[in-house]
Amino acid sequence: MKKFYLMLLLVVGMVVLAACSSGDEETSEGGGSEGSSSVDTITAWAWDPAFNIAALENAKEAYNGDGEYEVEVIENAQDDIIQKLNTGLSSGTTNGMPNIVLIEDYRAQSFLQAYPDAFHPLTDVINSDDFAEYKIATTSFEGEQYGLPFDSGVAALYVRTDYLEEAGYTVEDVTNITWDEYIEIGKDVKEATGKNMLTLDPNDLAQVRMMIQTNGSWYVDEDGSTPNLAGNESLEKAFETYKEMMDADIAKIVSDWSQFVGAFNSGDVASVPTGNWITPSVKQAADQSGNWAVVPMPRLDMEGAVNSSNLGGSSWYVLNVDGKEQAADFMLNTFGSNPDLYQTLVEDIGALGTYSPAAEGDAYAVEDEFFGGQQLLTDLSTWTDEIPAVNYGLHTYAIEDILVTGMQDYLNGAELTTVLENVQGQAEAQLK
Amino acid sequence: MKMKKKAFLVLRNNSLFVKMFLIMVLSIVAVSLLITFSSIRMSSNLFMETFSISNTKALEQIEIQFEDYSFAVVSAMNQVQNNGTIKRVLTQTDATTIETFRSYHDISEQIERIYPTVESYDANMIVLGNNERLYNVNYSNWPVSWEVLRNHPITEYTINRPNTLLYQYLPSTSFTDEPMIVATKALMERSTGEIYGVLYFPIREAQLKQFYEGYTSMETEVLLVDETGRIVSSNKEEMIGDEAIDVMALAKEVEDEELEFKDVHVFGKDYMLMSQYLPTYNMYLVNLVDKNAVLDNLVNTKEILLISLGIVLLAVIVVFIISRRMTNSISRLVKQISAMAKHDFNMPVAETGGYEAKKIANAFNSMLSELQEYVDLVVQAQQKQRSAELMALQHQINPHFIYNTLASIKFMIQQGKKENATDMIHALISLLQNALSNVDQTITVEQEIKDLKNYVLINQSRYGEGIKVNFFISPDCLDCQLPKLILQPFIENAFFHAFNEKKEGFVQILVSQKGENLLCEIADNGDGMEMKGDYTKEDIKEKRHLFSGIGIRNVHERIQMLYGEEYGVEITSNKGEGTKVKVELPLQKTDTLVKPNKITSFQE
Known part of the structure; x- marks a missing residue:
């Protein structure tokens, strides 16, 4: 009888074992939620792991508020962020939307205008005066501050001091000059060294944008939507300058980013007029250390133009979804009021912020040997404050698409006024 | 009843096998x-x-397809919303013919510039203005008039939600033969909040289906269910337009609880349900996998069951044969051992079966033979002992006999019966000579009779002639051999016990051949006795005045010991009629003396 029970036990045991083997499914599922309905976790979208994603991670470390929530940083390509925001916001859903999103300044206004209720105003959260003035114009809408300015797109002229010297110029000779003077120097440099002065990409009118902003002008009027092309003197001057550079044969034509970087890394060009975010790329060519200097951007030869401009740059936005208070709190206690964070950003990832109090920090005063001991960050911060504020409006890229064709017509010999009237007409038909 | 008993017996005999087999089969x-x-x-x-x-x-891939389409719609929508020309034309009132003509041209130009964004999806694009203006890019895809569209429920619905891009289902019966999904957006002037038009992106369900059709099969179905639970798109055409609120609820559950999948029972079948919420469409993309159909392709349960059944049968047969063989030899052994008593423990068991059974049988057999040897030894020793005892007894002449006889002789001499005394002394001498002589075991009948006669003489001399003794000896028996003093105890018995009541009588002694045997009979007509049982037991009391140590009881034993069991003593007696003793011995002539069996060899 005892044996029988033993056997019974054995059989039961085996059955239980067999049952167990299939019992542990569906236990570890779920996990990372993309939804933002939970206020325990807020999500943030950005696109560059080496730059703005890293900045967010630093911000998480530097957070000095007393909110209790997790911040989840999600990397998405910039185009995906634009697409997801557009599709999500247009259908009025908050499902799958982040709490914090990074938006390029040129695009900010179109989002703010198209989806007015989708963003959470930060007017009462941050102090706008602490940030570079030109940033405020692009990140606010109808009197409300929506964006928290992040990186500075301050433009500068990176020059090869050795090439200049060869042509008989000093760094002073290229400081605070006009574009006309720049072209003259370029001709001499080309003559002396055989090197081109700069690179130009026919499909990217970044140079034109930087030029017109030195004079506080843009593709659209102050209202942000009316195209301001025909009769825009700054634009006319920029077009003329552009053509002059072509005519002077001082520009190397490139068609993409790698050719652009390759040109100055290999020493093919004598200067790079672009945003300060190019610094790490310039420094990649370690053998050129000490042969570079950074000077203010050339200005348009016009009344009121300054030697300061901008290219690119982005800002943080808080979406009007559950958890917006936490997201605003996170923004305030990191990028909004934490000078130490900006020191870390500069030191660790070379990200130059637009938070003015941060410029007084020690990290900004560091002398950069690559640029011959120049206090580069201090200089850039100073120029940042001088950037003329413009409203980038809704249609920067839409208008530029039209302008690219206009530029081709102009370079092919069309009358400038006609060209600009033509593009103005096209823009008005397409945009309002 | 008998059958049952028999079955029980069979079961008991095979209990080892039954147990082993049952346990193995069960396992x-x-x-x-x-x-x-x-x-x-x-x-x-x-x-x-x-x-x-x-x-x-x-599902994620499908979702990307849907989102791509959605993004195309959003881009086109943004372009339309931002388009000044479209706004101007749609808000234009009281225009002259020329102005209207230009407007149509301008708006067509703009719409045709924007349309390629969604054209690759085969979606149509329709712009509806309040001022009876309608621009339908691809007329074949939803040919609708301004009045119908303006008063259409989806237009009403859109105008009530001006800030949202809506995806609405249009059943096939309304306008065309094919069901459509229409993305709609109200065109609103932001500053005034005035709605100046409605934008439509109708896409045929068949076109939408292409987003996911590549991922469907016989076993997997994909459904697109809107928030009201209506199936707006499916790879099963007959389901399109059906209400499936339960599916919607389940999809919502899967999505809300972030499950990988859920086992559900819908449409009368067991499905595995996976779902993906499409936030921009406000619809659920549901994937239903027909579990049974899928599993039927994977696991042929019937085949597996048959195979394992076959294996079980095979194993059971093998187990049956092996355990039968193993237990069989053991049970056979057990059977033989239990029957051992019937064969006086001298029948060896058969050494068959498996190795273990053989070994056991072998060990058992050698144990048995050893045991038998010991038993033989013991028996022999006992017989030797008994024989020695008898021998000793035979050589013992009771001193009383000699004493009494001598006393009698003394009286005879005193009475002057010299003759008688001399005879008696002669008889005694001859008797003693024969009795005590150690030369031979056996003597001839003649000698024995002589001794008996001497004995009778002595007794008659002592106790009188009341008891007559007659000898009838067959002459051919005279030279036959017989053990010494084998008949004497019976005569002595007759003298001393047979005539206690009757004082006179006779004793007859007959010796003759009977076949191969020598038959000696001692019969008296004395008192006789009640035969209670075996004469070898206490029936015949030994008395002290015995001539030699050998009593009646011993005679039988001695004969049997000497010649075997077929020989011996037989006594018949009736009260008052006398006693008859038959002694049967083998016929042994002096010259053809048969060597007595082996027991005699122990005599030396």
């Missing part, structure tokens, strides 16, 4: 059942899990 069946079921379960679970993973990936 085999249990193990194979468990293995079969758990492996079927495990493999189907594993398969379903991987299936669900790949289907979830497929």
Whole structure:
């Protein structure tokens, strides 16, 4: 009888074992939620792991508020962020939307205008005066501050001091000059060294944008939507300058980013007029250390133009979804009021912020040997404050698409006024 | 009843086999059942899990397709919303013919510039203005008039939600033969809040289906269910437009609880349901996998069951044969051993069967033979002892006899019966001579009779002539051999016990051949006695005045010991009629003296 029970036990045991083997499914599922309905976790979208994603991670470390929530940083390509925001916001859903999103300044206004209720105003959260003035114009809408300015797109002229010297110029000779003077120097440099002065990409009118902003002008009027092309003197001057550079044969034509970087890394060009975010790329060519200097951007030869401009740059936005208070709190206690964070950003990832109090920090005063001991960050911060504020409006890229064709017509010999009237007409038909 | 008993007996005899076999069969069946079921379960679970993973990936791909389309719609929508020309034309009132003509041209130009954004999806684009203006890019895809469209429920619905891009289902009966999904957006002037038009992106359901059709099969179905639970798109055409609120609820549950999948029972079948919420469409993309159909392709349960049944049968047969063989030899052994008593423990068991059984039988047999040897030794020793005892007894002449006889002789001499005394002394001498002589075991009949006669003489001299003794000896027996003093105890018995009541009588002694045997009979007509049983027992009391140590009881024993069991003493007696003693011995002539059996060889 005892044996029988033993056997019974054995059989039961085996059955239980067999049952167990299939019992542990569906236990570890779920996990990372993309939804933002939970206020325990807020999500943030950005696109560059080496730059703005890293900045967010630093911000998480530097957070000095007393909110209790997790911040989840999600990397998405910039185009995906634009697409997801557009599709999500247009259908009025908050499902799958982040709490914090990074938006390029040129695009900010179109989002703010198209989806007015989708963003959470930060007017009462941050102090706008602490940030570079030109940033405020692009990140606010109808009197409300929506964006928290992040990186500075301050433009500068990176020059090869050795090439200049060869042509008989000093760094002073290229400081605070006009574009006309720049072209003259370029001709001499080309003559002396055989090197081109700069690179130009026919499909990217970044140079034109930087030029017109030195004079506080843009593709659209102050209202942000009316195209301001025909009769825009700054634009006319920029077009003329552009053509002059072509005519002077001082520009190397490139068609993409790698050719652009390759040109100055290999020493093919004598200067790079672009945003300060190019610094790490310039420094990649370690053998050129000490042969570079950074000077203010050339200005348009016009009344009121300054030697300061901008290219690119982005800002943080808080979406009007559950958890917006936490997201605003996170923004305030990191990028909004934490000078130490900006020191870390500069030191660790070379990200130059637009938070003015941060410029007084020690990290900004560091002398950069690559640029011959120049206090580069201090200089850039100073120029940042001088950037003329413009409203980038809704249609920067839409208008530029039209302008690219206009530029081709102009370079092919069309009358400038006609060209600009033509593009103005096209823009008005397409945009309002 | 008998059958039952027989069955029980068979069962008991084979209990070892039955137990072993039952346990093994139970184990085999249990193990194979468990293995079969758990492996079927495990493999189907594993398969379903991987299936669900790949289907979830497929769903994600489908979702990307939907989002791409959605993005195209949004881009086109943004362009239309930002388009000054479109706004101008749609808000234009009281225009002259020329102005209207230009407007139509301008707006067509703009719309045709924007349309390619969605054209690759084969979606149509319709712009509806309040001022009876309608621009339908691809007229074949929803040919609708301004009045119908303006008063259409989807237009009403859109105007009530001006800030949202809506995806609405249009059943096939309304306008065309094919059901459509229409993305709609009200065109609103932001500053005033005035709605100046409505934008439509109708796409045929068949076109939408292409987003996911590549991921469907016989077993997997994809449904697009809107928030009201209506199936707006499916790879099963007959389902389109149906209400499936339960599916919607389940999809919502899966999505809300972030499950990988859920086992559900809908449309009368068991499905594995996976779902993906499409936030921009406000619809659920549902993937239904027909579990049974999928598993039928994977696991042929019937085949596996048959195979394991076959294995079980095979194993049971093998187990039957092996355990039968093993237990059989053991049970045979057991049977033989139990029957051992019937054969006086001298029948060896058969050494057959398996190795173990053979060994056991072998050990048992050698034990048995050893035992037998010992038993033989003991028996022999006992017989030797007994024989020695008898021998000793034979050589013992009772001193009383001699004393009494001598006393009698003394009286005779005193009475002056010289003759008689001399005879008696002669008789005594001859008797003693024969009795005590150690030369031979056996003597001739003649000698024995002589001794008996001497003995009778002595007794008659002592006790008188009341008892007559007659000798009838067959002459051919005279030279036959017989053990010494074998008949004397019977005569002595007759003298001393047969005539206690009757004072006179006679004793007859007959010796003759009977076949191969020598038959000696001692018969008296004395008192006789009640034969109670075996004469060898206490029936005949030994008295002290014995001539030699050998009593009647010993005679039988001695004969049997000397010649075997077929010989011996037989006594018949009746009260008052006398006693008759028959002694049967083998016929042994002096010259053809047969060597007595081996026991005699121990005599020296």
